[in-house]
Amino acid sequence: MNFSTKLVLAGLAVPLLALSGCSRFSPDHGKGGQAKKVCITGVPCGQGPGHGKHYGQTTDRVFEVYIYMDSTDSTGKKCLVDLNTVTLWTQDENKQPIDQRVKWVSDDDTEYTVAFDTSSNSPFDDKEFHVKSPSYEKESGKITNKGGYYEYSIYRGGSATSVNLCMKPTDPGLHVNP
Numbered sequence: 001m002n003f004s005t006k007l008v009l010a011g012l013a014v015p016l017l018a019l020s021g022c023s024r025f026s027p028d029h030g031k032g033g034q035a036k037k038v039c040i041t042g043v044p045c046g047q048g049p050g051h052g053k054h055y056g057q058t059t060d061r062v063f064e065v066y067i068y069m070d071s072t073d074s075t076g077k078k079c080l081v082d083l084n085t086v087t088l089w090t091q092d093e094n095k096q097p098i099d100q101r102v103k104w105v106s107d108d109d110t111e112y113t114v115a116f117d118t119s120s121n122s123p124f125d126d127k128e129f130h131v132k133s134p135s136y137e138k139e140s141g142k143i144t145n146k147g148g149y150y151e152y153s154i155y156r157g158g159s160a161t162s163v164n165l166c167m168k169p170t171d172p173g174l175h176v177n178p
Helices: 003-022
Strands: 062-070 080-081 085-089 101-106 114-117 128-133 138-139 149-150 153-156 166-167 173-177
Touching: 003 138, 062 085, 085 101, 101 114, 101 128, 128 138, 166 173
Parallel strands: 062 101, 085 173
Antiparallel strands: 062 080, 101 138, 114 128, 114 153, 149 173, 153 166
């Protein structure tokens, strides 16, 4: 094998190694049994195509909001979300209608209830979303109320009672743009 052939083979091997690094699966399958896809940097893959692509206003985009109990809270009653405010669009930059949704995911396999229980109502048909086993995920459905800021509370468990409140509605919210 001459030097040119070795150089070409080495050039082909580098992109193959990079691609395999960006599609590996985490060994942590959780209770849902699904492997988590992580990129070579360690962050979840699929976070968008990069700058300048108007990805924020693409149709069929699903924002995953991970919910988990706050391990630093000594009372064990406070939960957190990884995205406090999400901006949803109902039309793209060309004023064409689009469908964006939210999927609430339990990051610690605990059951939660997401409730739009304030005076701001809900941007969706439903006001409550139960994140429970076996998938520990719940998708919002289509946006039905456009324009506005919609606060929501999070409750630990399957019901929206004050005893189970783990995140007050003054913190998280969804901003829906017309």
